[in-house]
Amino acid sequence: MRKFEHQPDKGGPKGSARARVQLPIAQPAAKPASNGPSDSHNITSSSADPYKAAREALDRDGFVVLSASLFPSFDLDALRAAASRMTEAARSGKWPYIRTLPKQFPPWPQDPSKGIWGVQHLLHPSSPDHLTFTRSYFDSELLKYVAALIGCGEDDLTMELYNMLVRPDEDFSLRWHRDDVAATATPEEELERLKKPGHHAQWNLALYDDSSLVLVPGSHKRARTETERNADPYEADMPDQVTVQLKAGEVAFYNNNILHRGVYDSSKERMTLHGSIGTTHAGSERARNVLQHGVGDW
Numbered sequence: 001m002r003k004f005e006h007q008p009d010k011g012g013p014k015g016s017a018r019a020r021v022q023l024p025i026a027q028p029a030a031k032p033a034s035n036g037p038s039d040s041h042n043i044t045s046s047s048a049d050p051y052k053a054a055r056e057a058l059d060r061d062g063f064v065v066l067s068a069s070l071f072p073s074f075d076l077d078a079l080r081a082a083a084s085r086m087t088e089a090a091r092s093g094k095w096p097y098i099r100t101l102p103k104q105f106p107p108w109p110q111d112p113s114k115g116i117w118g119v120q121h122l123l124h125p126s127s128p129d130h131l132t133f134t135r136s137y138f139d140s141e142l143l144k145y146v147a148a149l150i151g152c153g154e155d156d157l158t159m160e161l162y163n164m165l166v167r168p169d170e171d172f173s174l175r176w177h178r179d180d181v182a183a184t185a186t187p188e189e190e191l192e193r194l195k196k197p198g199h200h201a202q203w204n205l206a207l208y209d210d211s212s213l214v215l216v217p218g219s220h221k222r223a224r225t226e227t228e229r230n231a232d233p234y235e236a237d238m239p240d241q242v243t244v245q246l247k248a249g250e251v252a253f254y255n256n257n258i259l260h261r262g263v264y265d266s267s268k269e270r271m272t273l274h275g276s277i278g279t280t281h282a283g284s285e286r287a288r289n290v291l292q293h294g295v296g297d298w
Contacts, residue, residue, distance in 0.1 A: 031115050054253070058149055062220035062258035068249030071141050076249050079136060082129035083271040087166050090119045090296040097121040099163075103172050115169025117264060122162045122273070136205065137162045139274055142251070146201040146277045149253055160200060160276040165212070165262075173263045175233035179256035183233075187223035194220060194257055199282035203253045205273040206246035212270065213244040213252065215260035230261060241287035246272075 006234050046121060050070060057064035068074070089095040096110040099118030102183070103109070108120075122133040136142070137159075147154045163191070204213065216238060227239055238259075244252050256276075264270065 001067065002183050036129075046230075048193070054145060055148050055151070058253055058255065062214060063217070063218045063244060063252060063254035065244065066145065066251045066253070068247065068251075070145075071139060071249070073139055073141065074136060074205075074249060075132075077130055077206065079273070080271065082132040083164060083166075083207055083273075085129055086122065086127065086164065087271065090116055090166075091169075095119065095127070097124065099165075101170065101172055103166060115171055117166060117168040117172050118274075119164040119166060122164055123159075133162060136273065141275075145251075145253070146203075147168060149201045150199065150277075152279050152281065156279045156281065158278045158280055158282070159276045162273065162275045164230065165204070165264075165270060165272045165274050166269060168264045168266050171264065172286070173234060174261045176228070176231065176235060176259060176261045178259060181257055192225040194222070196258070197281075198255065200256075200274050200276055200278040201253055202256045202276040203251050203274075204246065205251050205275070206248055207273065208248050208269050208270040210246040210270055210272050211243050212262050212264050212272070213246075213260060214238075214241055214245065214263055215254065215258050216241050218256075219259035220255040220257050224259065247283065 050066075054064050056064060068076075086095060090098045091112055093112050097120035098108060098110065098112055098116045099120065100110075100112060101106045101115040102119055121127075123130055123137060127133075143154055143157065147157060147255075150157075175183075178190075181190055185193070204210070217240065219228075225239075231238060243263075246252055
């Protein structure tokens with residue numbers, strides 16, 4: 001793997017989804033129903049190949065949740081301890097690389113006085129805990145899933161971003177968005193971009209239970225509907241939306257151009273590692289998406 005972070009969103013979740021893979025089973029997104037999620041769209045792989053099942057779920061639904069049991073080398077206790085130290089340093093102004101309230105997307109000012117909702121650059125060598133985070137980022141099993149989801153060899157992978165999403169100092173949310181498609185894009189422009197390969201994989205590793213990610217399954221394959229296009233940017237009840245429910249230690253991979261948002265509760269502890277890995281096949285557009293986070297400065 002060769003060297004080379006993302007942006008995640010006011011409103012409440014509707015429904016829930018557990019597009020989960022448990023060796024050797026993959027269970028993708030469930031369509032929301034009035035009384036909770038349905039299991040009718042879950043799929044089961046009869047083979048001992050969770051990598052293929054995860055790829056199929058991600059391609060179809062735009063996200064998939066992998067069971068903590070698939071990553072036996074993750075040291076959750078060590079990661080929580082390191083994450084706590086990093087978060088404390090960020091809130092106190094001792095770590096300058098932060099996501100600050102109320103700004104949603106980069107670049108962010110380095111002043112934490114109005115509160116933070118994220119910590120940037122977990123792999124930065126000046127961090128005393130960078131080796132702990134490095135072990136999780138380069139985890140051998142995680143890299144196998146990344147390569148399988150992108151559809152490339154592990155030797156083609158390139159380092160991108162590793163950040164952390166934390167409990168905000170006040171309730172906070174991100175608007176509905178696609179990471180790499182402007183909200184002003186026409187339906188034709190959306191489809192043109194969505195048809196292009198992403199050449200990367202993006203994930204959330206929850207160190208504590210996390211239900212902050214809200215998305216519309218399948219929206220990574222189509223332009224926004226008129227309802228979605230005309231909705232309030234913070235619409236709390238988007239048609240077909242689901243909330244991704246993560247238990248501590250679980251990993252959610254999702255297409256960064258799925259229609260999604262974040263809803264962050266200041267009363268609930270949150271430390272979720274937010275990473276991305278690319279490939280040597282990615283071009284200048286992917287580089288722009290990564291470098292806007294300032295990772296090139298170090």
